Amino acid sequence: MPSDDLDPTTDAALxxxxxxxDEDAFGEIVDRHGPGMLRYARRLVGGSDADAAEAVQEAFISAWRGLETFRGESSLRTWLFRLVHRRAVDLNRHRRPTPIDDELLSRMVHEADDNPLQDVLDGxxxxALQQALDELPWNQRAVWLLREVEGLGYDEIAQALGTTVGSVRGQLHRGRRQLAERMARWR
Known part of the structure; x- marks a missing residue:
């Protein structure tokens, strides 16, 4: 079995x-990590495809220019999420946030089987969930999205957001608590 260092498909080799x-190697990095970055950026900037694409594009430009600064102390994925997070923060400073798209929310609720009443309740x-997410403070929303939607661990989130694990735990706890309070009616 080849070593990870010798395997041309590992992030480190790329x-x-x-x-x-090697532009093809960077293209592989884009293909491998771009979809998750775009998903995260879209949700973080409020569902705008144009803003999300801009944040991801700028993050990849920064990554290409800054590959020499990537020391491998975190995973490549974590470093890329940090870059896209920074670009999304910049966009958020200049633009008013819009609601999260329905695609994210619809994946969180199972569709009803030809039940009009259930369809109304699901809607x-x-x-309500979209409104509750929109009302979360920026950091709580970012932490919640990275943990609950992207599945990152606490260490990865802390590295991606440039904060501590304790802060991530606190933000996630407060975010979950606020969502639970706002969604209490739906239990």
Whole structure:
């Protein structure tokens, strides 16, 4: 079995190749991590495809230019999420946030089987959840999305957001508590 360092498909091998100017290797990095980054950016900037694409594009430009600064202390994925988070924060400072798209919320609720009453209730639940998420403070929303939607661990979230694990735990706890309070009617 080959070592991870020698396997040309590992992130570390792709980073080494991209540092040497291999655009195909960087393209593989984009293909591998771009969809998750776009999902995260779209939700963080309020569902705007254009804003999310801009944040991801700027993050990848920063990554290409800054590959030499990537020391591997965190995973490549974590570093890329940190870059896209910074770009999304910049966009958020200049633009008014809009609600999270229904696609995210619809995946959280199972569709009813030809039950009109259930369809109405599901729609109301999605609307309430969207409103509750929109009301979360920026950091709580970011932590909640990275943990609950993207599945990152506490250490990865802390690295991606440039904070401590304790802060991540606190933000997530407060975010979950606020969502639970706002969604109490739906229990």
């Amino acid at each position: 980073v080494r190749a991209a540092r040497l100017g 109301e639940l999605l609307e």
